Amino acid sequence: MKLQLSTWPEVEAYLERSQGIVIPIGSTEQHGPTGLIGTDAICPETIAGGMSEAGILVAPTISYGMAQHHLGFPGSVSLRPTTLLAVIGDVVRSLACQGFRKFYFLNGHGGNIATVQAAFSELWAEDSLAARASAVDLRLANWFMGPRVVELSRELYADAEGQHATPSEISLTWHAYPEQVRRLPLAPERAPTGRIQDARSFRRQFPDGRCGSEPARAELEHGHRLYEAALTDALDDYRRFLEMSVG
Amino acid sequence: MKLQLSTWPEVEAYLERSQGIVIPIGSTEQHGPTGLIGTDAICPETIAGGMSEAGILVAPTISYGMAQHHLGFPGSVSLRPTTLLAVIGDVVRSLACQGFRKFYFLNGHGGNIATVQAAFSELWAEDSLAARASAVDLRLANWFMGPRVVELSRELYADAEGQHATPSEISLTWHAYPEQVRRLPLAPERAPTGRIQDARSFRRQFPDGRCGSEPARAELEHGHRLYEAALTDALDDYRRFLEMSVG
Amino acid sequence: MKLQLSTWPEVEAYLERSQGIVIPIGSTEQHGPTGLIGTDAICPETIAGGMSEAGILVAPTISYGMAQHHLGFPGSVSLRPTTLLAVIGDVVRSLACQGFRKFYFLNGHGGNIATVQAAFSELWAEDSLAARASAVDLRLANWFMGPRVVELSRELYADAEGQHATPSEISLTWHAYPEQVRRLPLAPERAPTGRIQDARSFRRQFPDGRCGSEPARAELEHGHRLYEAALTDALDDYRRFLEMSVG
Amino acid sequence: MKLQLSTWPEVEAYLERSQGIVIPIGSTEQHGPTGLIGTDAICPETIAGGMSEAGILVAPTISYGMAQHHLGFPGSVSLRPTTLLAVIGDVVRSLACQGFRKFYFLNGHGGNIATVQAAFSELWAEDSLAARASAVDLRLANWFMGPRVVELSRELYADAEGQHATPSEISLTWHAYPEQVRRLPLAPERAPTGRIQDARSFRRQFPDGRCGSEPARAELEHGHRLYEAALTDALDDYRRFLEMSVG
Amino acid sequence: MKLQLSTWPEVEAYLERSQGIVIPIGSTEQHGPTGLIGTDAICPETIAGGMSEAGILVAPTISYGMAQHHLGFPGSVSLRPTTLLAVIGDVVRSLACQGFRKFYFLNGHGGNIATVQAAFSELWAEDSLAARASAVDLRLANWFMGPRVVELSRELYADAEGQHATPSEISLTWHAYPEQVRRLPLAPERAPTGRIQDARSFRRQFPDGRCGSEPARAELEHGHRLYEAALTDALDDYRRFLEMSVG
Amino acid sequence: MKLQLSTWPEVEAYLERSQGIVIPIGSTEQHGPTGLIGTDAICPETIAGGMSEAGILVAPTISYGMAQHHLGFPGSVSLRPTTLLAVIGDVVRSLACQGFRKFYFLNGHGGNIATVQAAFSELWAEDSLAARASAVDLRLANWFMGPRVVELSRELYADAEGQHATPSEISLTWHAYPEQVRRLPLAPERAPTGRIQDARSFRRQFPDGRCGSEPARAELEHGHRLYEAALTDALDDYRRFLEMSVG
């Protein structure tokens, strides 16, 4: 069940049986010479698509994330952390005032993690400072850290997975958009590793945008398997989350 | 050319020939008993899809807008104006630092207009207060106000178009998602009109969410025609915009 | 009844019979070679002066507005949209906590419109996100768009009215300050038209500050007639506003 | 020379001979049973009127100040400190980008002092954190603390001056608006003294709004004398300020 | 009783007998060629140490204050006023939600005064705008302005006390850290006086960082006496504060 | 070398040989029935004390952190994430404008991690959005995650270490304040584990404040060993950090 493709009476009926919602969150940022700029949004959106077929309500993807270090590559967009924090706060407050209680952020971008967690704390701090119980439970799940995904990724790529523009995420975007397969010679085969600071230093350290990865090892067939693994991870994790008490 | 489905070297090449980009902006809000919650995002995203086929770069849709008055209906989400203003600012600043100069926000939601215009002023004010020329040109285009769309909508629905959950936008979403056609008896046939204040008063004045409209008059075939009209309007308007000088 | 010239017990008594208040809002910005920098504040303040004589409570004028595009001309002042939004919010919250319910912003500056509307949404969003009814009703009325004013302006100036530093507003300031009549040769007679972006581009497009107008056609006698038209428009509109239900 | 009653070419010419400007800042707040709500704005505006006759440029009055403790009395309005701080910042930045260098805030309200000083520090901090010299010099002058005013006030009222709704300020408003003289029996003759906290405690401690004062001792003739004293104080102080080096 | 060296059950027990807490607030800024950068934090922290021995709960020192004008000297740190205002707000809200009612900020830095007072107003404004009584009482006490300290300082140094890097504060830091006595030839003996603007102008006016003072007159033995005076002043003042009613 | 106990000429000289600085950051929050409220500040401050003896410049501790979940226990204080983010930003900007380039935040509190990382991104985003190289390098080091500390903690406590109010941190505070050893019977011996949400849910899940730990196993002698391990970890890590290129 996709929120965008539902009507309000359908959501009203859904709320009778569940107070949970999935919110995919990604980023719009370079993913190396062959990876799609939308990779980090496409991955959680695709997995959440599978969740929605299982009857779980899925909100529109937050496509812009915290990606300041990628701004040196054309097409990358970043919200400042304080902006993203405000976005997450408003999305949660909006749905909470209608009775949603369980917010499951399915994330596709490592660079979002700190800010999303800070956003959760900002929301809870409002309640904590007012000495009242919070009405919302918030969970950040990174699809690329689910147990089945991690295992499969290790099996497929081992160290070649790397940190950014990984063969796993590239493969998964191909599963979602098979017509978007791009293959280019990449040199060096294995991208360098380094540290993340500002955009200027990032581009100097990682000249083609990849970090420690060999995206050339991506395969469409891997994408299918990764999708299944990620969906199972997410459904499992979401169900456990629903069973936990709120606030 | 969709930003999400491009790579950074492709965007780098695009920037050589154009500094313009289209950013669809919508809302996630109730659209009456039969209209999709994603209507205001789906419409500009669909039209922008046509623009992307004409070689224009299209960024991911900003799916969450300013919709505080709809919050009384489950599934509606609103950013506060100050949050949306920050989002627009960061998206523009990000792309501007890479050389984009012409930002065309294709909007699907009347409730966004004031805030988007305020966001433009906030961006320009930074430059004006620093006594420097702005590097960016910003335009807000509402697809539902294009000349061909307005003419066709009048022809098809006249007064039955109304203000919210209109047959035009419903028809256009059906063009995008033909499997999402919903038909329900709506009483009264013509929704009431009123004033927009907070969410509580909105739901009291507009009990099923429609404002002044007869969405039951929507037709899939109308959607096809509206799409053509809207795309032609948008392409025309965008091209004129590109020809205007920046800053 | 002017708030500045009242005492608190007088306001307390007023609140017994009315919960409405008029707040003039203008701008401090260039109005061409002959127009006063205070034009946009003087006009609504003058009209509101007439309303106050009819027993309506009138608050002090918000003299600084959103005028970033005028900053290239000495003497122009602009609040950033986010600042003006905060000002409007605090003024409303202050008076609302004492029982005022109907806030009528009488505006003299087109550049304020988007921000004032965003400010209203920000206020209502607080209530909507908290799932409570708002206690306040907010209206933005632009004196220059009232029906009698528009009709008279067309009759007097037709196209020569233009968009900024218009003969209507100049005439009205002369009604308020007859000793401030300035006449200078203006070339071209009719100011150019263009687009509003940042201050630098504004001054380049509109070298003497006027936009599309012929302020040389202003007359003191026109000012008297415009004042009468604007006051009648405002009284009418305010009374209708008072009759509408709050929240 | 009043900014509101000037044109931009006149301001441009003024800037050739002076980079100084006077900005009256007041408050909209109760002043006891007989004092005008606009007292704190009227006083500096009136004195600044005298300065303008001496050829000094005077900007429109900032009529809304920091008056949270008065909100328990109808008609009082307060900006939050952070809002007022933003207003002052934008006014200064606007005029600074045109070449103004000397900003003289003529203040009528003790409650503004801390926030205005914090606003100055916020402005200077921008420059200091950027390791560049500030282009602006900022001064807060409280008319009621000028040497001639203090001496005259002591002579006229001694301890009966009190802290709020003082006979000095009441007298000065009568000088400005002789038709606004109000006389009512006040009991006790001398208002109580106390501490300033929130609005609720303020109204409990100061039931009629006065603090430590005997405004019944105000006289129109005192107002004339206080005006002369305050104007001389302000002109003296402003001229000394102009002579000091900027930044 | 120091908060940092207490457990929560001990604080719970303390709250049974007192709702007051002391919060030292200082700054990290240059204090001339011989004064410690931590002077303004060390002084109130030391005095508060004495208060804690009298059974009063003392919170950790806020070591970073508003010191933008000192940023030209290495090692100086400044929070912007809006940041410090937020810090004070959160510290108060945190403890207020647990039952603390009396917040005594013991301050060591003149540059903090305006911002701390603005922060108090911001906190109270929240309650005043919500038309509810505030639960907190807030007091800013500057150790260097206590009656015994002022008297002793005058006796010891008269005019040589100056405004910044004073012999009083230097002596008091020696009382706290006797091993930190530094003596250097200072020329001129008496530092210049001037005005505070941005950091650049500060360093130009006050080349070695001192303002109007002769810190060479500091003595360890003076520090002991000043400590006794300051502690007695603070204990007296705190006890009076506790006796005043809240809100 | 401690910043608080240095003079500005000494810092100026230090900057000639190093552009690095250590900033301890902690929290003021409950640590179970026997742990000190200052534990998370005391630990990094103590370790940084050792670093300062090695000639490294150490700034004053940021004693208040992000601890919203602890607010249900008296004496706990939390900054909201957005406040802490602003504090970190200002501290870095202040020192950067004087030439510091390497900022080493030595952290004692897990709850700070996300916000500190978001603060780093906010700082870098300023540079990245302006398309300029950042002048600062920023590192967050958690003392409790250093390799020697982790190894020793496992050896000493294995699973009894837990997540909050751990025997490691308790032991280390005893090393710092041997007179503060507190021993109380704790039941259950091993604290429960759970999830972190708002303060209300935290106190319900963790009734005495401990999470998964057995602080009763803390020993003063362990504290000495942990201090040595932590100091060696920090010195090693800091030196590696200094060798990395900035920006």
Ligand code: NI
């Ligand atoms: Ni990725």
Ligand code: NI
């Ligand atoms: Ni719509």
Ligand code: NI
């Ligand atoms: Ni105008």
Ligand code: NI
């Ligand atoms: Ni007053």
Ligand code: NI
């Ligand atoms: Ni000092």
Ligand code: NI
């Ligand atoms: Ni801890």
